[in-house]
Amino acid sequence: MRHAFLAHCRIVLGDSHVYTSAADMAPFLTDWRGRHTGLAMAVLRPGSVQQVADVVRACARWSIPMVPQGGNTGLVLGGVPDGSGAAVVLSLARLNSIRETDALNRTMTVDAGCILQQIQDEAAAHDCLFPLSLASEGSCTIGGNLSSNAGGTAVLRYGNARELCLGLEVVTPQGDIWNGLRGLRKDNTGYDLRDLYIGAEGTLGIITGAVLKLYPQPKASVTALAAMESPSDALRLLALMQDYCGASLTGFELMSAFCLELVATQFPQLPRPFSDAQHGPSHGQFVLLELSSSESEAHGVGLLERAIGAALEQGAIKDAVVAASVAQSLGLWQLREHIPLAQAKAxxxxxxxxxxxxxxxxxxxxxxxxxxxxxxxxxxxxxxxxxxxxxxxxxxxxxxxxxxxxxxxxxxxxxxxxxxxxxxxxxxxxxxxxxGALKREELAxxxxxxxLNLMRAIKTALDPQGIMNPGKIL
Amino acid sequence: MRHAFLAHCRIVLGDSHVYTSAADMAPFLTDWRGRHTGLAMAVLRPGSVQQVADVVRACARWSIPMVPQGGNTGLVLGGVPDGSGAAVVLSLARLNSIRETDALNRTMTVDAGCILQQIQDEAAAHDCLFPLSLASEGSCTIGGNLSSNAGGTAVLRYGNARELCLGLEVVTPQGDIWNGLRGLRKDNTGYDLRDLYIGAEGTLGIITGAVLKLYPQPKASVTALAAMESPSDALRLLALMQDYCGASLTGFELMSAFCLELVATQFPQLPRPFSDAQHGPSHGQFVLLELSSSESEAHGVGLLERAIGAALEQGAIKDAVVAASVAQSLGLWQLREHIPLAQAKAxxxxxxxxxxxxxxxxxxxxxxxxxxxxxxxxxxxxxxxxxxxxxxxxxxxxxxxxxxxxxxxxxxxxxxxxxxxxxxxxxxxxxxxxxGALKREELAxxxxxxxLNLMRAIKTALDPQGIMNPGKIL
Missing domain, CATH: 3.30.70.2740 (Alpha-Beta Plaits)
Incomplete structure (x- = not known):
């Protein structure tokens, strides 16, 4: 059975895209935080949607479990196989073309294996913004982002991956291709299959393509770091900023003083925006603020300064620094981004x-x-x-x-x-x-x-053989 | 069977909330455009979520089809029964309490039978905005809005009903109460049941409550009417406005010259923003623009005038009037809103x-x-x-x-x-x-x-008896 299946895969994909040696398979079997290494019968690397459908049909025929994988940057063991060696890993990495950009419709149609950064860059080349942004954007794929409904730093303004997707193409567990690649802002024609596949972590089908929403590129973004006593002051600041700035508020990141101390200890070369003397007990929390202006830098700075002035006056914050240059702004963001790195070093x-x-x-x-x-x-x-x-x-x-x-x-x-x-x-x-597999027991x-029963009913309805990323979520 | 079922419903709901006479049932059996009148065994009017669950369980026990109904303002016969008389209409109208408003979380938890306008007003009382807005807002219910994923005039900025809902409470076809009333912006714990029930038009379960997203109330909104040659000029204007105004652009309504002529003929008392001489062949299309400013009226007007100036300069538009007062702004919106009314009169x-x-x-x-x-x-x-x-x-x-x-x-x-x-x-x-029932054949x-098969698989999984609003969608 194994032999017949692999022979079939080699015919469909070509020998060079069916990995079975331990060395070839290794990068696909360990999650990127290195906490788990699974086993697989093979790693399959289809080069087209039709090839995905063909190998999935073969998996269905021989009842072979599949683990879809994008950039393998997941944090919950959703994209790596278990230890049984019964499954194949189905890598979408070779499906990495941007199919079409329609700047007037503000949409981009992409293969699931496109790297997030590739999509961000293509949007920028059309003077548009694809706002999804997260730490692994240089190596994660959009298919993985959608399968896990990725969040990141721009959710406050633009929503999660789900809100940034208008249409999907999915290969079902039976190997059929569902073409739901719609570039429509409104479409009330039946059940919302799109949002069911988004966030399903590859357990209901394999996302092979997507229509993404683009936004106008903001003219400027401005950044500030504010210091305050407590999380409830940070909350007061959030309400005030939203009231003053509406949709221009695009980032609002909380960091405790302990986090910044950790960064300062592990990365002493990074800037310290407030002097040591200011790190007293009244600076228990910090908030990194980002405003994006659709008008101009001057407009963004003016708005940010007015809002910060009001926050100081109302006592919601104790102090604030507004970045005076792009370099200063990057410096402030580096503090935020170095928290997990500082933790890892510690x-x-x-x-x-x-x-x-x-x-x-x-x-x-x-x-x-x-x-x-x-x-x-x-x-x-x-x-x-x-x-x-x-x-x-x-x-x-x-x-x-x-x-x-x-x-x-x-x-x-x-x-x-x-x-x-x-x-x-x-x-x-x-x-x-x-x-994924990591939090499955916590979910239960x-x-x-x-x-849980409603989810199981849906899983059974769409994947009655139970071969699509088994052991994940449910 | 019928007798035992109705007797049970009377015990659960009280005699006065089980309608069986033709006169009592009439308002629930005809759709509001008056194109269809169905029959029902009874109209049930539960007064609590538990009562909904109890009568649904009774329907499941006796295999009686149910037609959930909100404000009965639907346009596709989704909320009225067919002509068989086999079904009961389950009216959610008595579930009309606002359960909680959490202004700091920018959420409101409501019963499904709350009137949309009631929710808008409650949000405004907390200095917040619930942006869903449509012609029937004085009588439609939020449960119906969510079941049909309502759109309206603010979708451009805020999205459809789906994007305005964080959590749901649903009574399943088996009479169980699913508590998905989450007020969370991010929650990746399994399949997206919420978005499956939203837009399912009551065929998968009955929405009894929802957690809605609120937004900061804009400080000002400004309105203009622009005239142009063609739809493709209107599209150029849209791109330009989005580029200049970003998220401040909250309305962009296209109307052909023929539409405005129709309004002028049927409602001669309404204002005519452009003189007759200007209604030449170069004014084939009009766009009603609305900008909302989170800063001030002066900011909104300045932004709108700059954008319109650029559109005139680039030749995207031929002429424009900016409303100089709230009354003028309402006058412009009246033109838009009177198009369907003028059609109805004609x-x-x-x-x-x-x-x-x-x-x-x-x-x-x-x-x-x-x-x-x-x-x-x-x-x-x-x-x-x-x-x-x-x-x-x-x-x-x-x-x-x-x-x-x-x-x-x-x-x-x-x-x-x-x-x-x-x-x-x-x-x-x-x-x-x-x-609904109206476009079912077109959908097929x-x-x-x-x-269609994927939808049927989900329908069968969640409603194996097929008693939840049968004959709608599928």
Whole structure:
């Protein structure tokens, strides 16, 4: 069976696109954080949508499980196989053409294997913006972004990957090609299959193409860093900024003073926007603000300065610096982007990608931090994230003097404290990373049995053989 | 069976909320355009979510079809029963409480039976905006808006009903209550059930509650009417306005000169923004523009005047008037809103609610108008709509001298010309009104068999008895 299947794949794809040696397959079997290495019967690299359909049909015929994979940058083990070796990895990387850009319709039609940055660049070449932006944009693929409904730093203004997609092309678990590549802003003709495949992490079908939304390129963006006492002051600032700036507010990133200290320790060459003397107890939190103006830099700066002036006057913030140049602006963003890097340098920690109603964030932090201290005295909270979206990266590092490895043994217990608190505040245990294999048990714990049953009914209806990325999500 | 079922419903709901007489049921059996009157075993009016679940469970037990109904303002016979008399109408009208407004989270949790205007008013009372806006907002319900994924005039900036909803509460066809009332901007924990129920027109379950997104209230809105030669000039204006104004552009409504003539004939008391002499052949099309400023009226006016100046300079438009007062602004909007009313006064016509890639609209009109003239010489095209969303109301009125009734006999043939052309341009035969019972056969004609099968698989998985609004969509 294995032999007949692989022979068929070699005919369809050509020998050079069917990997079966350990060396060839290795890059596709380990997730990029290096926490898991699976096994596969083969790695298949189709070069066209029709080839995807052909090999999927073969998988269906021989009942072979498939693991679709894009850039393999996922954080929840959604794109790598389990240890059984029964599955094939189906890499979409060779489907990497931009099919069409329609600047007047503000849409771009792309293959699933296009790298996110390639799409951003193509949009910019048409004087448009494709706003999806995240740390792995140089290597993640749009198919993976859509399958995991990626978030990132521009969600506040433009929404998640879901909101940036108008149409899809999907190969079903039976090997049929669904052409849902519509470039329409309004289309009420039946069930929303598009949004069902988006975020399904490849368990209902394989996204092979998409029609993406483009936006006018803003004329300027301006950045500032504000300092304040507490998360609830940060929330006051958010409301004020939205009131003053409306849709011009495109970034609002919370960072605790502890996060910035960590960056300063690990990367002393980076700028420190506030002098040491200012890092007193009244500067417990920092917010990185970004405004985009559709008019001009002067307009953006004026608006930002007025809003910051009002925030200072109302006591929501204690201090602020507005970037006076592109270099300064990049410097401020570097502080934000170096938090996970600083964490990595300091050693492994226990990460949570959670979301909450924005209004509950101060109370959540206030309640959860002491619970962690109680259970794990001296543990260090590295809390930062997209406050405007209610999305916190709520990471827990070991107490001073305890090794990272030893502390990681508490992972389940730490998860329980954090996720129970998230549930109590009606939040989500996975804001933007998805479920994959990593959070499957957590999902089963926190979702209602009814919701799990509804999901299973859909899974069974669309993939009755259960061969599409099995063991992920459900 | 009928007797036992109704007796059960009377126990659950109380006698006064189970209508069985013809007189009591009448308002629930005819659609609001008066084109169809169905029959029902009863009209049930539950007063709580639990009562909805209880009567749905009874329907499931006795295999009785249900037709969920909100404000009964639908345009495609989605909320009225067929002629068999087998079904019950399940009215959500008594579930009309606003459950909670969380201004800091910018969300509002509502019962499905809340009137849209009630929600808009409540948002305004919290200095927020709920942007969904459509002609029937004084009587349609949010449950109906979500079930039909309503569009309206603010889609360009804020999206359809789908984009304005974060969470749902749904009673399944088995009578279980799914609590998906999440107020989260990011939540990647499994399949997107929310968007599956949105737009399903009550065929997969009954929406009983929703968490809606609120926006900051803009500080000012300014309006203008621009005149141009052709739809392709209107498209140039759209690109220019989006480039100049970004998210501040909140309305962009196309109206042909013929539409404005029709309004002027039927409603001579309304203002005529351009003098008669100006209505020459070079003013073939008009666009109503609306800008919303998060800053001030002066900012909005300045931005609008700069953009209009550039459009005049580039020759995209021939003339423009900017409303100098709220009254003038309302006057301009009245012109737009009186087009369907003027059509109704002039007699029934053949309506189409279509969408196209925005960039294809000029070519679509250019190709389709002559096809109609060829097939129905002298017929009159009443073409207007939300150009920014690619959504046209492409209505066809009889030639002079032919009665409306006689012309209506051509409805199927006219639909064929228009919808075939829509399909050729990769458009949608239902942009914002949905499918219901009215467009079910058209859907079967234009959707691929694969897509119809995928929808049927989902329908069967979630409603295996087929009792949830049968005969709608599929």
């Amino acid at each position: 050693g492994k920690n226990i990460k949570h990608d959670i979301s909450l109603p924005v209004s509950s964030i101060p109370a959540f932090i206030e309640r959860t931090a002491p619970l962690l201290q109680q259970a794990f005295p001296g543990c260090q909270l590295v809390c930062f994230g997209h406050l405007g979206d209610g999305n916190l990266h709520f990471n827990v590092a070991p107490p001073a003097g305890i090794s990272n490895e030893a502390f990681l043994e508490n992972q389940d217990a730490v998860n329980r404290v954090v996720h129970d608190s998230v549930a109590a505040f009606s939040g989500s245990i996975s804001a933007e990373h998805g479920i 714990r926190y979702k209602s049995p009814l919701e | 007699g029934k016509n053949i309506k189409h609610d279509i969408s196209l890639p925005v960039s294809s609209i000029p070519a679509f009109i250019e190709r389709t108008a002559p096809l109609l003239q060829q097939a129905f010489p002298g017929c009159q095209l009443v073409c207007f709509g939300h150009l920014g969303d690619g959504n046209l109301h492409f209505n066809v009125a009889p030639p002079a001298g032919i009665s409306n009734e006689a012309f209506l006999e051509n409805q199927d043939a006219v639909n064929r010309v228009v919808h075939d052309s829509v399909a050729a341009f990769s458009g949608s035969i239902s942009a914002e009104h949905g499918i 004609r234009y959707k691929s068999p694969l897509e």
